[in-house]
Amino acid sequence: MHRRQFLATGAAASIGGVLPNFNFIEERSTKDNARHFSPILEPIDASSGFKEFHLFVDLVQHEIVPGVSIHTLAFNGTIPGPEIRVNEGDRVRVHFENRTGLNHTIHWHGLHVPWRMDGVPYMTQLPVMPDQTFVYEFDARPYGTHIYHCHWGTMLHMQAGMYGAIIVDPAEGQTDPIQNVFPYEREYTLVYSSHDTNFIRNELNIMLERMKERRFLMQNGRFEKERFGLFADIDDLKSAMAKGYHPPYTTRRRTSADLPDPNFFTINGKSYPETPRLMIREGENIRVRLINAGASAHSLHLHGTDFWVVADDGYPLPNPRRMNTILLAPGKTHDIIIPGDNPGIWAFHDHDTRRATNNGVYPGGTLTALVYEDLPYMDRMAMPGMAEMQEHDPAAQMENASMEMDGLTHLPFISLDQ
Amino acid sequence: MKAPLRYMENYTRLIFAIALVCSVDSSTAQEFLPELRLGAMGVVSGNIGLADKKTASAVSDFSDSSVLLGARQQLFGSYRAQFVVGFQFPDAESQLGQVFYHHLFVKLSNQRNVFQIGRSRLDSNLMEFPTLRDDDALSYTDAQSPFSDGQNSEDTQFGNLVQFGRYLTKRIRLDLHGEYYSETRRREESFELNTAGLTIGYRVPESQRWNRHRLDQLVFGLEGFFSKDDPDASLVREVLPNAKLGVAINLRPDPVHFWRLVHQTIISFGADDVQEINTYLDATRARSLASFTSIEYVRRRLERPDYRISVGGGVRIFTNLDKNSGQFIMVGNFFRRIGAKFDVGVQGIFEHSYGDMSFRLPSNSFRINIGFIYAIEHVFNNQFDDRDSILNLEHGYIN
Ligand SMILES: [Cu+2]
Numbered sequence: 001m002h003r004r005q006f007l008a009t010g011a012a013a014s015i016g017g018v019l020p021n022f023n024f025i026e027e028r029s030t031k032d033n034a035r036h037f038s039p040i041l042e043p044i045d046a047s048s049g050f051k052e053f054h055l056f057v058d059l060v061q062h063e064i065v066p067g068v069s070i071h072t073l074a075f076n077g078t079i080p081g082p083e084i085r086v087n088e089g090d091r092v093r094v095h096f097e098n099r100t101g102l103n104h105t106i107h108w109h110g111l112h113v114p115w116r117m118d119g120v121p122y123m124t125q126l127p128v129m130p131d132q133t134f135v136y137e138f139d140a141r142p143y144g145t146h147i148y149h150c151h152w153g154t155m156l157h158m159q160a161g162m163y164g165a166i167i168v169d170p171a172e173g174q175t176d177p178i179q180n181v182f183p184y185e186r187e188y189t190l191v192y193s194s195h196d197t198n199f200i201r202n203e204l205n206i207m208l209e210r211m212k213e214r215r216f217l218m219q220n221g222r223f224e225k226e227r228f229g230l231f232a233d234i235d236d237l238k239s240a241m242a243k244g245y246h247p248p249y250t251t252r253r254r255t256s257a258d259l260p261d262p263n264f265f266t267i268n269g270k271s272y273p274e275t276p277r278l279m280i281r282e283g284e285n286i287r288v289r290l291i292n293a294g295a296s297a298h299s300l301h302l303h304g305t306d307f308w309v310v311a312d313d314g315y316p317l318p319n320p321r322r323m324n325t326i327l328l329a330p331g332k333t334h335d336i337i338i339p340g341d342n343p344g345i346w347a348f349h350d351h352d353t354r355r356a357t358n359n360g361v362y363p364g365g366t367l368t369a370l371v372y373e374d375l376p377y378m379d380r381m382a383m384p385g386m387a388e389m390q391e392h393d394p395a396a397q398m399e400n401a402s403m404e405m406d407g408l409t410h411l412p413f414i415s416l417d418q
Numbered sequence: 419m420k421a422p423l424r425y426m427e428n429y430t431r432l433i434f435a436i437a438l439v440c441s442v443d444s445s446t447a448q449e450f451l452p453e454l455r456l457g458a459m460g461v462v463s464g465n466i467g468l469a470d471k472k473t474a475s476a477v478s479d480f481s482d483s484s485v486l487l488g489a490r491q492q493l494f495g496s497y498r499a500q501f502v503v504g505f506q507f508p509d510a511e512s513q514l515g516q517v518f519y520h521h522l523f524v525k526l527s528n529q530r531n532v533f534q535i536g537r538s539r540l541d542s543n544l545m546e547f548p549t550l551r552d553d554d555a556l557s558y559t560d561a562q563s564p565f566s567d568g569q570n571s572e573d574t575q576f577g578n579l580v581q582f583g584r585y586l587t588k589r590i591r592l593d594l595h596g597e598y599y600s601e602t603r604r605r606e607e608s609f610e611l612n613t614a615g616l617t618i619g620y621r622v623p624e625s626q627r628w629n630r631h632r633l634d635q636l637v638f639g640l641e642g643f644f645s646k647d648d649p650d651a652s653l654v655r656e657v658l659p660n661a662k663l664g665v666a667i668n669l670r671p672d673p674v675h676f677w678r679l680v681h682q683t684i685i686s687f688g689a690d691d692v693q694e695i696n697t698y699l700d701a702t703r704a705r706s707l708a709s710f711t712s713i714e715y716v717r718r719r720l721e722r723p724d725y726r727i728s729v730g731g732g733v734r735i736f737t738n739l740d741k742n743s744g745q746f747i748m749v750g751n752f753f754r755r756i757g758a759k760f761d762v763g764v765q766g767i768f769e770h771s772y773g774d775m776s777f778r779l780p781s782n783s784f785r786i787n788i789g790f791i792y793a794i795e796h797v798f799n800n801q802f803d804d805r806d807s808i809l810n811l812e813h814g815y816i817n
Binding site: 059060061069070071198201202204205208209210212213216217222224226227244245251 | 625628629630673674719720721722758800801802803807808809812813814816
């Protein structure tokens with residue numbers, strides 16, 4: 001039987017037989033979309049009175065978009081690292097294992113941890129060196145959306161992937177202050193970052209090579225502190241310089257062209273067309289936690305409706321503000337509530353369009369969409385007006401059905417050339 | 419071409435691992451900028467020579483200084499394409515003119531395979547030695563081309579080649595090549611081949627030198643010169659084969675006190691009819707053994723070279739001549755790094771020739787060079803990694 005005949009027969013029998021119903025599409029895209037959000041890290045032990053977690057960092061390959069893979073530093077093998085969820089007041093213990101040849105720490109950005117747990121190398125702790133494990137302990141507070149990230153060689157290590165979300169939910173038995181005002185069932189965490197893949201590659205190669213040399217000398221007790229550019233105070237530095245030490249900023253100058261100039265912009269480690277989508281239904285509120293773990297600011301704009309900004313750096317705002325564009329500066333978190341009040345498919349993107357690019361080519365970057373799952377299937381069809389045509393004209397029905405077989409069935413398409 | 423402290427140079431690969439090609443895609447009218455690499459090296463020295471009690475001096479010798487420009491890009495599949503063009507300033511009296519194009523090639527390579535065609539460094543040697551200039555001990559370090567009249571060293575070092583290389587493992591590479599050594603008898607450039615050979619070598623990539631392996635390189639090569647009675651003849655008159663063995667050992671692979679030994683022996687099987695040497699051609703056709711060994715010490719200070727001392731010695735012995743003939747050489751040098759990639763130093767060479775070789779060359783000669791070497795290199799629009807980077811070697815290759 002020829003395809004056209006098959007389609008004709010099917011169409012004659014029932015439209016539902018040829019055209020998948022919208023539930024099918026909803027299920028497929030919702031399921032596929034789930035992999036674009038970080039898994040929640042399971043505690044390893046709850047019996048100790050702590051919520052204990054195991055985090056490790058390893059050097060892995062990561063695909064940003066189909067066709068572009070890079071070597072990255074990844075918490076538990078993923079970018080971003082797994083989402084850590086604790087309740088306010090929990091005692092938290094994180095075993096951090098360094099499986100790379102480089103130094104690292106973890107900084108708990110926005111949490112009020114004891115100062116020795118703050119993860120700033122040579123300010124609060126020594127770096128966690130290769131093959132070492134460091135245990136971080138703190139009480140989870142304050143409530144809200146926060147970040148964890150490496151604080152060693154931050155300019156490289158963060159954009160190389162060492163970041164993740166840590167979310168402090170209300171204490172056990174308490175209700176969520178935001179949910180009290182804007183009831184919602186579903187929430188999404190979007191972690192933004194930007195990456196200069198050439199800088200990452202070159203710096204990783206350089207540092208891995210140097211660290212081999214340093215580790216050998218350290219293991220043999222022949223390490224000079226100048227190798228890490230480490231000094232007690234300015235006088236110590238000056239006296240080392242008098243003996244021939246040259247600070248790296250005098251011998252390894254970077255030109256402005258050598259500074260990181262991001263060529264990829266990601267949400268949850270992926271660029272468009274692999275960015276996570278925000279799925280919503282009519283009448284529903286969704287909570288979206290926006291985190292900027294990168295070094296570029298993002299001016300995020302939502303089409304079709306306005307959202308409520310309900311938290312800033314994790315703190316619930318006493319007077320939520322309604323807007324459609326929000327500036328997400330590096331290191332900031334904002335929680336927003338998007339009301340499901342205008343069914344459709346709506347772009348949600350950085351209005352600095354230089355950041356809606358992959359390797360400088362538009363569209364790409366952090367472009368994504370708010371998608372109504374319950375949009376009637378016919379509304380999501382690629383050809384407007386098709387439903388009416390099909391009602392009256394079986395021939396048009398066939399023609400349009402075969403057009404679908406080219407693979408372009410429902411919106412939004414992936415578009416890579418504009 | 420070589421900076422004295424090259425082994426210790428962190429990120430420089432002076433022989434371009436790089437690239438070329440500006441193309442305009444007419445269908446989109448968008449320019450694609452390839453990765454571009456610019457390299458240049460200035461080797462400038464003052465020389466004092468003493469040969470059989472006669473002195474000679476050169477106030478400013480800038481031979482071996484060179485410029486390289488490369489471009490590289492990813493092709494549609496797994497291969498990368500590279501184009502390199504470079505020129506150097508030949509020795510005085512080389513009869514090569516003001517500049518000599520020592521590199522001009524296209525290379526296609528992926529993780530395992532390398533195809534190269536064009537002008538480049540020939541396989542007349544396997545190893546690089548720590549001398550001021552690459553040709554300072556050429557009679558001992560390179561197989562001697564029977565196609566040259568010996569007027570310049572470029573004839574021996576650079577020529578046209580077609581090469582296929584395959585990485586059998588990450589460190590073992592097999593090369594098959596055909597080459598054209600410049601023929602003095604021919605006035606015009608030729609795109610024929612007059613030499614063929616193969617090389618198989620184990621080499622630890624430079625990025626992994628702080629893995630501190632003792633054995634750094636072990637390379638074996640076979641090559642044959644196919645010579646004709648005259649350039650236009652169709653029949654090959656004779657084949658002059660040679661075999662080479664090179665080894666580099668990190669005697670003390672220490673990041674601060676680095677000791678290294680490099681050795682190479684070349685056996686030229688020669689032609690039986692050569693029993694005395696009257697011409698340069700005779701010397702290249704005679705059965706001989708040439709060997710060179712160097713030991714160097716590099717003192718490094720906070721992850722960069724501070725100074726280097728090296729001593730080397732070589733012999734070249736003719737084994738089938740009526741008269742006991744040969745030559746030997748001793749080279750010593752000291753280089754100090756006084757700025758990023760800027761070295762100053764002094765080198766002394768003593769050479770003795772005896773038997774038939776003393777007809778052509780002074781029996782004793784002594785040379786001193788006092789020189790500067792300045793190497794610069796910059797990559798523009800870098801867009802992918804090298805095969806031999808630590809990331810690609812130790813964390814999975816990314817195309
Ligand atoms: Cu780190």
